[in-house]
Amino acid sequence: MCGQFGSLTMADALERITNLVALLLETRAPLTLESIANELAGQYPPGEAALRGAFERDKAMLREIGVPIDSEVLGGSEAGRTAYRIDRRRYELADLHLADDERAALQVAVAAARLDEGRFGLLKLGAGGVAASTVVANVPELAALPVLREAAAARAEVTFGYHGAPRTLQPYALLLREGFWYVIGHDLGHQQIRTYRVDRIDDAPEMGPAAAFERPAGFDVRSVFPTDPKLLGDEVAARAVVWVHGQRAGVVVAELGDAAVRERNVDGSVVVEVPCANIDAFRSWLFGLGARARVVGPPEVAEAVVTWLRAMVGSR
Amino acid sequence: MSARRGPRPTIDRLRRLLVMLPWLMERGEVPVAEMAAHFQLTEAELVKELELVAMCGLPPFVDEMIDVFIDDGMVFTGVPRVFTKALRLTAPEGFALLAAARVAMQMPGADPQGALARALHKLAQALGDDALVVDGGAPVLAAAVAAAADDSARVRVSYRSASSDEASEREITPRRVFADRGHWYVIADDHRSGEERTFRLDRIESCERTGIVDESRAVAAPSGDDWFADADLPVARLRVPATGRWLVERFPTRSVDADGDGWLVEVSVTDERWLAELLLRLGPAASVLAPPEWVDLGPRTAAELLVAYEADGNVDS
Numbered sequence: 001m002c003g004q005f006g007s008l009t010m011a012d013a014l015e016r017i018t019n020l021v022a023l024l025l026e027t028r029a030p031l032t033l034e035s036i037a038n039e040l041a042g043q044y045p046p047g048e049a050a051l052r053g054a055f056e057r058d059k060a061m062l063r064e065i066g067v068p069i070d071s072e073v074l075g076g077s078e079a080g081r082t083a084y085r086i087d088r089r090r091y092e093l094a095d096l097h098l099a100d101d102e103r104a105a106l107q108v109a110v111a112a113a114r115l116d117e118g119r120f121g122l123l124k125l126g127a128g129g130v131a132a133s134t135v136v137a138n139v140p141e142l143a144a145l146p147v148l149r150e151a152a153a154a155r156a157e158v159t160f161g162y163h164g165a166p167r168t169l170q171p172y173a174l175l176l177r178e179g180f181w182y183v184i185g186h187d188l189g190h191q192q193i194r195t196y197r198v199d200r201i202d203d204a205p206e207m208g209p210a211a212a213f214e215r216p217a218g219f220d221v222r223s224v225f226p227t228d229p230k231l232l233g234d235e236v237a238a239r240a241v242v243w244v245h246g247q248r249a250g251v252v253v254a255e256l257g258d259a260a261v262r263e264r265n266v267d268g269s270v271v272v273e274v275p276c277a278n279i280d281a282f283r284s285w286l287f288g289l290g291a292r293a294r295v296v297g298p299p300e301v302a303e304a305v306v307t308w309l310r311a312m313v314g315s316r
Numbered sequence: 317m318s319a320r321r322g323p324r325p326t327i328d329r330l331r332r333l334l335v336m337l338p339w340l341m342e343r344g345e346v347p348v349a350e351m352a353a354h355f356q357l358t359e360a361e362l363v364k365e366l367e368l369v370a371m372c373g374l375p376p377f378v379d380e381m382i383d384v385f386i387d388d389g390m391v392f393t394g395v396p397r398v399f400t401k402a403l404r405l406t407a408p409e410g411f412a413l414l415a416a417a418r419v420a421m422q423m424p425g426a427d428p429q430g431a432l433a434r435a436l437h438k439l440a441q442a443l444g445d446d447a448l449v450v451d452g453g454a455p456v457l458a459a460a461v462a463a464a465a466d467d468s469a470r471v472r473v474s475y476r477s478a479s480s481d482e483a484s485e486r487e488i489t490p491r492r493v494f495a496d497r498g499h500w501y502v503i504a505d506d507h508r509s510g511e512e513r514t515f516r517l518d519r520i521e522s523c524e525r526t527g528i529v530d531e532s533r534a535v536a537a538p539s540g541d542d543w544f545a546d547a548d549l550p551v552a553r554l555r556v557p558a559t560g561r562w563l564v565e566r567f568p569t570r571s572v573d574a575d576g577d578g579w580l581v582e583v584s585v586t587d588e589r590w591l592a593e594l595l596l597r598l599g600p601a602a603s604v605l606a607p608p609e610w611v612d613l614g615p616r617t618a619a620e621l622l623v624a625y626e627a628d629g630n631v632d633s
Binding site: 013014015017018019021022023025026027039061062064065066067090091092093094096097098099101102103104105106108109110112113114115116117118120121122123124125126128134135136137138139141145146147149150152153154171172173174175176177178179180221222280283284287288289290291294295296302305306308309310311312313314 | 326327329330331332333334335339353354355356368369371372373374375376398399401402403404405406407408409410411412413414415416417418419420423424430431432434435438439442443444445446447448449450451452458462465466492493494495496497498537559562589592593595596597599600614615617618619620621622624625628
């Protein structure tokens, strides 16, 4: 009967699902599929298999948009049958008591960060329309982020693959730094605090039960996160000694600090100590200075750089 | 989300419907135009949605329908029933709201005690703890530049470019301020070249208003990888191995195509030295495919540097 308003099947499905939500919200006792089909007479296709198929699709769609559908297996005269209902307390959005200016500020924030899902969240919070923002930021949206945040908030463990190896982490926090999301927490396999790049996580993280751990009091993600990517690695900690041309000496000393300076030469050049626990990050830093920086020692680091250069020459 | 599929009309309409109904029920009556604007629909689209709603029944489905009708440009609804509250926030919605608020708190001019901070606090309480930390505030002058953009005010800046170490004076009219991969930029009308240019905010050393106000002009905010594409710069085409993933992730590229386990990438080249340093970082498995004058740039640069290492005497030659 909705056909006059557009595509027949689509309007039918939407109307039926809306009716289904109303039914499952209102019912006192959980309903079996048979009673649901009875209540929504004529809206589900006839035949056991077709009915079951259509209902499963509806249920999957509702779960996908976040409608919590409870199911239970009945006893007594209907023993073994599954019955469904929606718990209103878990369905409904709690009132956040947002003031108008707070709602408006969130609208601007979502416009500035340009996160698609945020627009829909705003509608739920009663904020409509599109706000404008002169200032915008490109924030990576990754499929793993919502579940990682939810797990961190609920103190639930997460498991995921990283570089092909399974990891179990008690996530403490997520950090956005220089355009990358990181998850930081206690790694149960390594028995220590670890940091993982979220975009390098292989698959969808699985979230365990809530309240599985305590986050250490006063945990500060910035203090455990290596501020220097050259320190972010699994290799043995090492420092390299690097000569830097006078044209770049000022910039490099400003970056590394005076304590890193070993020698200051009359021509303006300097010799500095640089962390190179992560040789890839170190090499990247070094070559960012082009010909104006060279490794002086230790020999194994100089050798690694020279080997790299020879391979480049050889690739000609 | 990044794994977003194509348009799925039924599910998108259902999501919206479950928000629209409580919103309408709370108000009782509202002009069609206002409701359409709120939900970012045209009036015709809204009317179509409401007509569908009016066909939906309410339990026990004897003859009671959701009570919605349109008359004389107004939407009316009767006694609120069943759909009185919006559906709770999903994990992706909650994440997006918190992340947007956290990111915006780092933006120039954000007030740590202002409305956004209060909203963030309430959201975090409702969602259990936001657990999000966003690093890296905007450079000091970002607030002044963003304010100038809001006013279309022409400013005099001192700018240090990447290729020369000396600062230059120029007048610009800021249009948009944006952050990408840890850096802040402003898109502005550059009155020295007469063109629109993009400047790194951390290279602007001073910024003063000239008193001139230009006409306001909308400039689209660039997103992802496209923002360097309009610059008038030579383009290098590179073959990058899997280990060069950081290039694809961190640098504004003009195009990226998968090629085996690596990529074919086009980058805008601001100067040859920059490209040479990039090639050193990418290493032996990367190569320049075009233009011809840069095909040999990587090996050439490595050879020059090797000569210097051998002269140092720290390595066996």
